Amino acid sequence: MIRLTYVVKDFEQMVEDWSKILKVKPDHHLLSLPASVGSGYLYANNINEAMSFLVMNVKFHDDVVLERKALNEIHLLLYFLHVNVADFYEIVSDVDKIKFGPNVKRRSIFLSSTNYPLEITYSKGTEVQLIGVYFKSSLVRKFFKKDIFHYLTEYSQVRLKDHDRKAISDEENKLLREIFETDLKDDFGKLVLHNRILLLVEKILNRFLVDEFPDSKTKGSKEEDLDGLKEVEFMLSEKELEKFPSIKGLSRVALMSGTKLKKRFKEVYGMKLYEFYNHNRLHKAKQWIESGETNIKEAAYRIGFANLSNFSKAFKKEFGFLPSQLKN
Template identity: 30%
Template structure:
């Protein structure tokens, strides 16, 4: 099990600190993970105005313990995390009293300690450091001030969590597009990160966060519903699970699953699934590397007409028209 202690005000310093500890080469503020830890990359980006971004896509050989201590400057960290552990029986036992950092969106204050655990497996994350002055300017409403006071006084375990949904995933997928090699890459990343921040606060202010709306659900039920959503969006190439299959996964009745899922994610189960795979289809089409038939097959359609009709229902145009307009 690997353990890191983080005491940084920005992610450029963090990247250089970790790279120095492992004697790793840094290029464009990015390094590749050493084989002893796994594979993948970690990249730091400074966006100006004190905003700092850390992007990481890794496959961890062993669980990772992160200890985030209090520093002498107040700032806030917004973390978008997607974790897919290798197995349910993890290689390393999760330490007692540490938070399992699973798929979700977290906001914490630097005024509070945080100790959490990332299990072995695939991890993709986008973290943003936001200085207090920037937060106060960005969030000028009275409600925003109440939120900041709330974050200062509570432990990380109880700080703000949103479940990952398709809106977030679409933006994050574009951030990690391996073909994104444009000279304007960091400008593109900065724009998408701001969009993630905007969506987070919009969901918070408008009460669209499912955790807030489903008061009767326990933390364990919310966790299992997040697993159901993850199964739907990451199993596009498998046979679509039935409602009964998903209800068993969530350990609840089919009726409760359908009601709770819609309340949390905003759409019925299969409509949510359909929307997501049509967005995946659009992204694949826009690469220009596949035919319409190949794209349809990649998202689970054998009948090209059915795929075209489903695509048009979501995007308003046929997939063939999107290729022509590209």
């Protein structure tokens, strides 16, 4: 049996700590499990100092215990779980316990808190797909009214009583599949993953609040807003989109005004529309040049730069070095 302990404040640091225990060097917070423990990976990213996420996609080759230590502070944790149980799967808090027998499939969303311990045991052969998202309380206070913040906090204190109260919807399942199919060895793939997780979190929190507070008005977006934003994201993520679309055209796709689109896109994706477009195309060009798929001039042309000097300036601004240095 393998036991891994952690404190949720920083999932990136957690992956680093586990890598030392497992004696495996992570690659930019991407940890591939050693064969003695299992197959698959763990990937963590700190979005900012108040929000962090973990993606786990593994099959264990031994019984594994994940032991979460309690903190004095109350911060929220949102888990998305897909578990295909081999022999058993057990969750234990400081006051209650749940155990599932062999050949059971569990699909659930679980809201937890950092102020109580939690121990999860997966038996050998169990397959786990998990996304964990950590929210510092200050971030939750910023986006929700005081009464809703207190309700979310109280809800997280029921321990395992309502651990599978929220089922995963078809739309959320689609986003989860996209997350687990993402190529994490690719910079562009990591950006897509980051965006998908933010969309997933906003969708489930919005659904949660609609269910629990049908008359409440929060800073979260409506479901149709998120669908529109995702369509815009797809457009701006096209590999060879040579020209930035007009705001008017993007607004028609998103079914919202240009002013609202610019505001909501920045809130959800953390970048302005053009900034997101430019970031994506430059990362794609970098990947082409590094792999030898194109030379510098061809890469610049494919992403819409007619002037090589302008491409080099934009490239250096994004990465801190010239594209010619990749070839050297």
